[in-house]
Amino acid sequence: MTTFGFSLNHHIELPDDVFRLLREQIYKRSGIWFHDSSKYLLQKRLSPRARELNFDSFQKYFYFLQYDPRADAEFDQIFDLVTTNETYFFREPAQLQAFIEEVIPDVLSRKSVKKVRIWSAGCSSGEEPYSIAMLLDDAGWYEHAAFEIFASDINQLVLQKARKGTYRENAFRATDGKLRAKYFTRQDDNSWRVNDEVRNRVSFGRLNLYDEARVFLLGHLDIVFCRNVIIYFDDASKKVVVNNFYNRLVDGGYLLLGHSESLISLSAQFKLRHLKNDMVYQK
Template sequence: MRLGDPVIPLSLERFRLLRDLINRRFGIFFSDDDRYLVESRLSERLIHLDLLSFDDYYHYLQYHQDGEHELERGAEILTTNETYFFREEYQLKAFSQEILPELHERLINKRRMMIWSAGCSSGEEAYTIAMLVRDSGLFHGWDVRIFGSDISARMLAKARRGIFGTSAFRATSEDLQRRHFNPAQGSLQVNEDIRVLCHFGRLNLLDEEKIIFVGRADVVLCRNVLIYFDKRSKSRALSIIYDRLNDDGYLLLGHTESLLNLSTAFELVHLRNDLVYRRPKAGSDGF
């Protein structure tokens, strides 16, 4: 939405209708406090579709033949947040200095490792993980797969291009930029040796049927994604992630997130640099 574009008013009643629709489909939850965010972000869709009110928009989502796709577009707009490379450095330190060496030891016979960045947005997190894996020097010749998933096709297209503007590098040292990026179109492009480790796909975190395509992961990063979900959806998503993790597989949440009151299936692991969650070995009680 451009500055100066009109904002179409969204009543509390209509906001709740829309919110519940999005929640049922994607598990993403907006509190009443988010009404103005929804109003301002979705107004551009109404203008684009030539709709005059949120009543019309709700009707469109429910009954128009393109309603299903529009719901996805709407959710995409509401959940898109800017992210950047090497976000939450202390956690990444734990990942590279403690988790990766342990995985190397544990998986050395298979020489295969899968890391899932759930809700990867435009790919910065997935590429960050790839850089840490490369720089660790532990996995040369391994079959390493870093899979980034998101519900936004637009974000995935950006992730696949691998070209990022300066704001994505606010936490990236010059040395890292020099080693892993090349100038391209006035921005920086991820080097090929990093890009080849990363795969991307479109997934709704609550779509249990499609999630099976991810296979089993050794680490799942689901950072600052569950914050959009209501409690029930968070529990469902965690159950799905639990199923996708290998035994002793790690779950990394955002620094403000925890599983308190959500799941007891994971065990909390105290690393030197951070607290992370882990799926216990088979035989332990799960979901």
């Protein structure tokens, strides 16, 4: 059986010209750039959505995105479908150790009011901000200061999962057994749920890192985690996002990127700090 001239088992063909128009609109709205080699990825991930809206071609779907009043909401659906969300608890442990043992003491040493504001930017399904909260608790830092952890992502589906706080085994590939026993409760279906004490220490919200006006509303921050996120932006968009981070950080504030990411050729505003455990950027 076929519908609209294509098999239900196959994707709608994404013509090169429509691919270029579509990626340009995604780029303008999010700063995320899809190279020519990513055409099939967009075709694969968006074909079911186009079919769901009863479009038999990407040309018609793109026309809808250009002229329909529901286009803004539809682009939110697109962001949910095309963003990658691979992560796990306690990723890049050397950096997390530097955060707990070196960054936090330095931040607190310069504060009269012992309150630290942390942003997990591009938090995906929540493993990173929950890891931050667990490590702060395990190290006893909550006894010495107040911590505000805000976590954001452009993808609404992963934020729903983050708020729920329930995870499968693959999220624990770098988790010490003692920490899992301390901060998680095993569920009847063999998943693991973050304990309420930890969940209540993190607030989640949808935010486009490319949206300077919305990022501005976060106010001043002491530490920004943005790990393995800016690799999905082109250089021009990376500069916008990094500049947004710079403007939100207090003097002496820290930016923690993924190990595969660097500010070389992107920003000369930050200093690269060689700490005992890892390298981080500081305003």
